[in-house]
Amino acid sequence: MNHLKRKEVAFFGKITAGITHEMKNVLAIIQESSGLMEDILDITENGTFPHKDKFIKSLDRIRGQIQRGIDITSRLNRFAHSPDHCPASLDLNEITQQMVLLASRFARLKNVVLESSPSDPPLVIKSDPVSLEMALFESIEILLNIIGSGGKIKLVPRKIQNKCVLGIGYENTVIPEEDFMTKISSTERWASLQEIMAYLGGTAKVFGLAPEILLYLPESIDN
């Protein structure tokens, strides 16, 4: 990534992170205000507050949505901080879990479930966090574009022949490797993924039958 691009990404990250803090403040105020309403209902004698049960149910719904808002803004905040350090030590379990949360909406629109399966022990590499997240997202999008509705995409960090690999695989179907390669090569995103992987000092390969994109990553981007 050139210097100007890096500055652009850092700029977007900084502004987004600042806004997520503001959003959290809004959520905190809503949380305390609905909490205060609950407190008041708690100390109100039974029978003196009409429709108390309905109010409690409504406050429960508000509480659920506040928690949802907190989860979403936390994810966005973590993502916005991705460009803070580059290269950075990255736990591949953490980055796949993060990407599952960030990309789940895109998968849900295709009725696809997104999951990660952590490696034990965790694999830690030194890499560019933003580009690695882009590579993962591109891989998910490629699979979402070539598979039909339904099924499951699983992100699996692991070692293959002593190399760190991120597998992005689609379950519930069988595709011969040649067919899978043909389908993937016809997407513009495959070329984009190859470009990102070259920058990261790695390669993207495919594996058919249980269709899977394998991202081979160096232990350190410096190498």
Next chain:
Amino acid sequence: MDRMKILLVDDEHEFVTTLAERLELRNMNVSIAMDGEAALGLVENDPPQIVVLDVMMPGLSGLEVLEKIKAIDSKIQVILLTGHGATKDGIRGMQLGAFDYLIKPIDIDELIEKLNEAMKSMA
């Protein structure tokens, strides 16, 4: 039993006033300040037992206020409020003498638990 004396410091007016009301409903004696300078004035003139202090504030930062509170009276316990992704501020605060830190938005039960723990530590 004496009421717990708390000072809430946060620049978000709606947040700090609502939280104060909730703590008062739980029989606590709560005062509020919207910035570090006002908080230090209250600590000097009407010292609380515990300060609940936001880290990110305009003017004096929460960590600067913490250092000044500890210089005025090291026995006052301070619980910091940090944003998500800012846990390093919480850890730094504990190195500076904070009792603990919580991540905003906070859970009222968790805050009360921390306040009780802070009170016990002062006994």
